[in-house]
Structure formats: structure tokens, C-alpha cells
Amino acid sequence: MTDAPAADIRPAAPRRLLVALIVTELMITFALATPLVATLGLKVQEIAPDRKEQVLATVMAVGSIAALLLNPVFGHLSDRTTGRFGRRRPWIAGGLVVGLPAGAVMATAHSTTQLVLGWLLAQAAYNAALAALSAVIADRVPPAQQATMSGLFGAAGFAGVVPGLVLVGTIPGNTTALFLIPAAIGALGAVLAWLLLREPAVPGGAGRAAKAVNLRSVLGSLLFDPRTSPAFTVVWCQRFLLQFANALIGAYGLYFLMARLDMSVSEAAALVSATGLVSLAGNVLAAAVFGRVASRTGAYRALVVGSGTLMTAAMVIKMFSASVWPVYLATAVAAVGLGAFYAVDLALVLRVMPDGGDSARYLGVFNIAKALPQTLAPVLAPVLLALGSDPVGASAEKNYFALFLGGAVAALLATALTPLIRHPRLVRD
Template identity: 75%
Template sequence: MSEAPVVVPAPPGPVVPGGTEDRAPRRTLVALVVTELLLSFALATPLVATLSLKVNEIAPGERTSVLSLVAAVGAVAAFLLNPVFGHLSDRTAGRFGRRRPWIIGGLLAGLPAAVVMATATTTVQLTIGWLLAQAAYNAALAALSAVIADRVPPGRQATASGLFGAAGFAGVVPGLVLVGMLPGRTVLLFLLPAGAAAVGGVLAWYLLRGEPPLDPAEREPVSVRSVFTSLTFDPRTSPAFTIVWGQRFLLQFANSLIGALGLYFFMARLGMSTAEAAALLSVTGLFSLAGNVVSAAVCGRLASRTGAYRAFIIGSGLLLTLSMLLKMTASSVWPVYVASALAGIGLGAFYAVDLALVIRVMPHSADSARYLGVFNIAKSLPQSIAPALAPLLLALGSDPVVRSGDGNYFALYAAGALAALVATALTPLIRHPRLTRD
């Protein structure tokens, strides 16, 4: 029988020498926001466009299957490597601290990975390049997320979480702009985002200076067993963490379930051509993105002031549920616009608060990067599961709203609404001594 880990309250962020407790988080927040923005830019641009463009060059006759293979390998690498790198970061001893070496190392390593992808002439080379990029950027992301737990005082963690989430959403925008400015310039579309991320690593190294090194006497050894253990947690000893993990999984599952099929939904339900559906997808995507960024920034700040994390979780879950119910019954354009805006606001609010919430309920603060890595699995794993389940839901009879014969989108969105509603209903079960204000 294993011994339950001792729950240690998260320590306040250390004070940077020469500054005050109030000033130290401000510099930390700048590092978090700018670095996450540039990291997201480097990760999102291939997903948005450049992998598709490169696959079209390498294997135009098999582009769908090849792109699915490359994306699947990257997704598996992301959800496996993030907690592993977090585990290694937690146990890194040296005068530069636990987080900074992994942040700058990961962001600099993304540049040669981008070169491999930019110069790829075969599917194998492109897959290896994307695998290396996922490994590099997840090493940086695991350490960067833990900075909030390590160095931001508890009263400001929701603000940091909100700004961090907003930066992650906003990182998609430079990629979209770059693709529009440099159509067909695949090499530059790979290298410029990776170069920007490398600059972000250098900036983070400078702004996050003053991180106290891990005391070698407190450093737990790294072993093969400990690495494999870093991918799991015991729900019995951390029920609050388990529930928050489940909520993120369900909401991301709902979002992923319908995200990849938006183009086909517009064509089937609204009778649009491919070009019309693509244009509407772009507009609604901007609606959703704007809601993500604004909601994440605003709700993170409000949650810091009120401490009502669970109230924001409930609100975001209900907004996502309502969004899916609107799309479930939509047969015209305007409900789609409203649903996209609601989904953007709801998802932004959720990702603004859930990181700060999970920091509160983590079983062991000394393993913050490891547990945040496990928490990130709840975001990446549904991106692999949902696309496989979507065709089964579409095959459940005919769509009662528009009988187009292209699949039952009513069932698809109903499943998404159910997942979001279940996630919302779990919120009252989150109980923890450090959650006292809602």
C-alpha cells in the first residue's frame, strides 16, 4: 500500500533580489505572457497552415492520410513528453534554477526542428521534424507553466493564469497574418515562428533571472521508474485534482469533437459551397479567437480579485453548453455567429481559471511541473480521441434539423453539449482546504 503524499501549501513566489514582492511578479508576468505568445506562435503556425502546405508539396496524392499521420505523431508526443519534461524540470539542480534551462533550451531547440521540417522532402523527414518540434516546445511549456506555481503569489495566480491563457490564444494570430503575407513561402513560414520562439527563450532567460536553485539535499533522484510514474497520478489521494483534470478533458473533448468538422457542418446544414463555408469558418474563427483572448484576460483578473474560481468554471461550462445547443439546432448563419462568440468567451474563461485552480489543488507542490504536465494531458489527449469518435456520432441516423445525408450533426453537437454539461456539474465536487472563498 503506497503512502499518500503530503499536501504542502504552494509557497509564495520568491522575491527577486533588488525588488519587492509586488514588483517581482510584474516582471514574471511579462516573461510569462511574451514567452507563451511566441511559443504558441511557433506551435500554432504549423498546425494552422505550414504542415498542410508541406504535405501538399511532398505527397499531394495522399495529403489527407499523410497529414493525419504527422499530426497524430505530434499529438502523442505532446501528451507523453509534457509531464516527463515537467518531472525532469522539478528535479533539475544547478545555479540557473529548475525552470530557465528547460525554457531556453526547449525554445532554442525548436529552431533546428523547424529547419528539418522546412527542408523535408519525405513524409518520414517531416514527421521526425514535427516530433522534434513537439518535444522541444513541450519541454519549454512544462517549465514555463510551473513558473506560475513557483513565482507568482497565490493572490495573483488567477491573473497570471488569465494572461497566460490569453497569450496562448493570441499566439495563433501572428501565424494567420504571416500565412497571408507570405503565401507559398513554406521555408520562411517554418523558420520565422521558430526564430521568434528562440528570441522568446532568450528574453525569458533574462526576465526570470533570480530563480533560486534547487537544494541538492532536497533533490529526488531521477530513474526510469520515476519517469514512467510522472505520467500518472493516484485519484484516491488527489480527488480535487482528479475532478479538475476531468473537467478540462471533457471541455476540450467537446471542443475537439466539433472543431475539425466546422467546414463540413456549414456545407451540410447551411447548404454552402466549399468557398462560402471556408469564408464563414474564417469569420467565426476570428469571433471565437477574440472571445478567447478578451475573456481569458478579463476573467483571470476578476478571479484573482474575488477568489471565486469555481463560479467562473460553472459560467464557462454553461456558455460552452449553450453554444453547442445553438449549433445543434442551427439552420441559418446568425445562430452560428452567436454560438461561436459564446464558445470563445466560455473557453477563454475556463482556461483563464483552471490553471490557477489546479495549482491550488495539486497534491504536492514540489512536483508542480510534473503535475501540470499531467494536467496538460487532459488538453492534448481529447484532440486524438475526438476525431476518431466523431464519424461514429455522425453515423447515428439522419440529422433531424436538415436532412442532407451528410451526417447527423445534431447527434455530434448533442454529445459535445452533454460533455460540457457534465464537466460543469462536477464543479461543486471540487473541495480543498485552499479553496475557501467560493
């Protein structure tokens, strides 16, 4: 029988720390998401208009792979950092500062190679900051506050997309400013993080010599043993499956509306924008509200079941959608479901991940479950779309019924895994 862990008697985290975590997450997301939502596409249109689809796909793929690998590696390096400035603050502030020259490289790009190099540097910079920032919650926020912090952290991650969308809508033709402004705001975030995320000095010496960084430790930071951490494995799989369901349909939203609802490109684009705002509002609101609910009740697993059920229901609604309002309904249901999940999954994984002082490394591995589906889903989606004809809607060219069925199965499987999450730290549900 596994002994219950000792009670965590850390005092409540100061409000200044919580605000600094939320604002820093908001700034990192703004700097990283703005190129993803629009700026890279606009720059590719400038430098390779005749091959824009292929070039953008290449840039995005390279960035996704970099994020996949670099987040746990930087988390591992943060765990092993010693010095007077602590383990996390140098990586957070350093990553945000390096994001500025990365933005300059992309802003001045005249070739695909330069754009790829700039995007790689940006991914390295911001993933270093993200890996260390998440670990601050594990290090310095006691369990009683972690669910609330998880919800607010998730809400900040969703809300960080908004300034980028506003900026793109304000100056759509100035790609130089679109790259440099978010990067400059991120660099200002480095000052905030340096001043407000102070932490105790970490001594070096023999106590940490056994955890020296080397090639083997860096490669090992990408992996974990499911046999020794079964609860962590289940939570990892749930995040992967729910993110996979979301990513499976996300990239084809425009084409779905054109096929199912027989819309023109401009009509479909307008509806995508409108549903995007609905989704964002639902994500932010659900993450903030359900994070607080989880903090008060401790019912993490119950909230995971609820969020997975909502995601499954949204997929089923879209399977049969042939008009505008079911699309809005499915979008709202999915937004609440995904927002609720990201409100509790960070607090949940903090309770079930292995001990040993490697919190940033394990959180980096956990982030692979969010990044990997964005690479795999575009590969599988065309296979599902090619499975016969769509039984719903005006067009029979692509089988969107099968695509959403695949998403529903993934979300339902994630929900069904919940009873397997067993850990001594989970005692209230």
C-alpha cells in the same frame, strides 16, 4: 479533518516577471501553432499531393501523441533539475533554441519521414519549454496574483495563433519561410527568457538524491493517484470534458456548414475564417477579463460553472442551427465560455494539485487533459455522425445533431462536477 494549509506570504511578483511569462508564452504558441494551423498542411501538399489527407493525419497523430507524453516527462525533469541556473530557465530557453533546428528540418523536408522527425523534434522542444514555463507561475507567482496571471497567460496562448495566421496570409507560397520565421522568433524568445526569468540556483546533493531521475520516475510522471488527489482529479476531468466538447466539433466545422447550410466549399471556408476570428477575439477577451475577475473575487468554481453553462448553450444552439447568424451566435458564446474556463483553470489547479515540489510534473499531467481529447475526439466523431439522419438542415447524410448533442453532454457533465472540487485552499466560493 484536513488542516488548512499555511498562508502563502510570498511578496508580489515583479511586473518584469509577469510580462516575461506572457511574452514567452506568446512566442512559444506562435512557433508551435503556425505549423498546426497551416504550414504542415502546405508542406504535405508539396511532398505528397496524392496522399495529403492520410499523410497529414499521420503527422498530426504522431505530434499529438508526442505532446501527450512529453509534457509531463519534461515537467518531471524540470522538477528534478539542479544547478546554478535554476530548475525552469534551462528548459524554457533550451526548448526554444532547439525549436529552430526543428523548424529547419521541417522546412527542408522532402519526405514524410523527415517531416515527421522534424515535427517530433519541435513537439519535444516546445513542450519542454511549456512545461517549465507553466511551473514558473506555481513557483514564483503568489496566490493573490495567480488568477490574473492565469487569465493573461490563457489570453497569450489564444493570441499566439494570430501572428501565424497573418504570416500564412502574407506569404502562403513560401513554406520554408513559414517554418523558419516562427522558429526564429521562438529562438529570440529564449534570449528573453534567459534574461528575465532568472531564478535562484538549486543545490544538488543528498537533499535531492532521494528524487533522482530514473526510468521508473519518468514513467511514473505520466500518472497520478486519484485517491490521494481527488480535487485535482475533478479539475483534470473538467478540462478533459470541455476540451473534448470543443474538439468534437472543431474538425468538422467546414463540413457542417456545407451540409447544414448547403454552402459551397468556398462559401463555407469564408465563414469558417470569419467565425474563427470571432472565436479568437472572444477567447482572448474572456480569458483576460475573467482572469482578473477571479483574482478579485476568488470565485473560481462559480466561473467554471458559468463557462461550462456557456459551452453547453453553444452546443445546443449549433444543434438547431440552419442559418448563418445562429452559427455566429454559437461561436461567440463558445468562445467566451472556453476563454473564461482557461482564465481560471490554471489558477484553480495550482490550488488543488498535490504539494511536494513536483509542480511542473503535475501541470504536465494536467496538460494531458487538453491534448488527449484532440486525439480521441476525431475517433468518436464519425461514430456520432453515423447515428441515423440529421433532423435539422438540408442534408441527411451525416447526423450533426448527434455530434453537437455529444458535445453538449460532455460540457454539461463538466459543469456538474464542480461541486466535487473541495480543497482547503478554496475558501472563498
